[in-house]
């Protein structure tokens with residue numbers, strides 16, 4: 001049924017870069033056969049899922065939204081891919097994304113943008129717009145995204161779906177094509193909080209193949225989602241971050257947020273205002289740290305090891321081939337990030353840019369620590385605006401970057417954060433998201449609040 005649905009709507013939505021019809025049907029049959037034979041099956045046996053094209057899938061195309069990896073068939077599965085398969089999940093295909101996960105609209109995909117199912121002239125968010133749009137268009141009940149600066153939560157907010165960035169290190173990065181390794185975090189996307197929790201527990205947990213994977217028990221998110229469903233938040237202290245308001249925020253989004261806070265109070269939560277002064281510097285710090293790490297990570301695309309190779313006709317040096325390949329293989333936003341990153345890391349500028357950004361990162365972690373000493377979770381709008389029009393911000397990178405104003409602090413500090421649908425804006429009738437943030441390894445706290453709020 002989901003493959004049929006994809007056939008009907010994906011021509012217009014373009015959530016998928018690759019639909020793996022054969023693989024999906026084979027995986028579904030395997031589950032059917034196991035059930036028929038009375039064998040045990042995994043916890044999500046037979047449930048279809050859409051996988052962001054940033055995860056390696058053995059023998060199935062993995063492009064990361066880039067021409068650079070066109071035609072590449074990975075020889076191995078990412079840990080996330082492997083855990084999904086072990087749980088009996090049916091992977092329908094790979095979803096569209098901004099190239100190398102750099103963007104907030106999927107317009108940076110080398111294969112054309114994804115459209116928001118709520119309004120096909122608008123963006124579905126990014127970088128994981130395909131994973132969010134697939135849920136909103138009922139092409140899949142579950143999907144996976146990655147969140148380096150908001151790429152799970154912002155698409156979730158603008159498509160009216162649930163998007164979770166687990167604690168950094170909670171889900172393995174092995175086989176996840178790296179953008180900014182100290183920030184990249186995979187997580188679940190779904191249409192309900194409980195669905196997200198069920199998927200979360202399947203993909204999370206220690207992985208010796210990822211040196212930054214946390215060796216600790218997975219937070220009990222399913223139990224928390226079930227507990228929250230009773231709608232009682234008495235005893236829960238919620239902090240409203242005062243920095244996330246003012247210029248650049250749509251009045252409709254702010255009114256929706258006020259209504260969300262009132263509802264949390266109604267559910268029994270105690271709400272207080274919390275100031276996190278360093279959050280004002282999160283965006284500039286992120287746009288130094290993420291490009292710096294990207295410039296280093298993307299050095300591996302050297303025309304020798306992966307993907308396309310341009311100009312290798314026997315007359316050119318390896319360096320010339322590398323240069324021609326990178327010129328043809330990377331899109332403009334990726335080139336911009338590599339240039340910013342190499343500049344920020346170069347001697348003479350390192351302390352002023354990268355070094356300062358790292359100090360800001362520490363201050364942001366301290367703001368979170370101080371806040372979580374008095375509250376259980378923090379809340380804010382997920383994004384300053386609802387889905388903008390396709391093409392509206394492509395000429396203005398700074399405007400594009402501002403889509404992640406509220407989401408970036410949680411990435412810099414490494415704690416858990418999620419977006420839960422919060423109704424429609426009274427300004428334009430488009431979905432708005434409520435962001436809930438929790439301390440590292442306390443992911444279950446935000447699931448409880450989200451399930452009560454939902």
Ligand code: GLN
Nearest residue numbers: 101102103148149150151
């Ligand atoms: N929009 C942000 C960026 O372009 C975040 C991307 C992400 O989370 N992958 O860097």
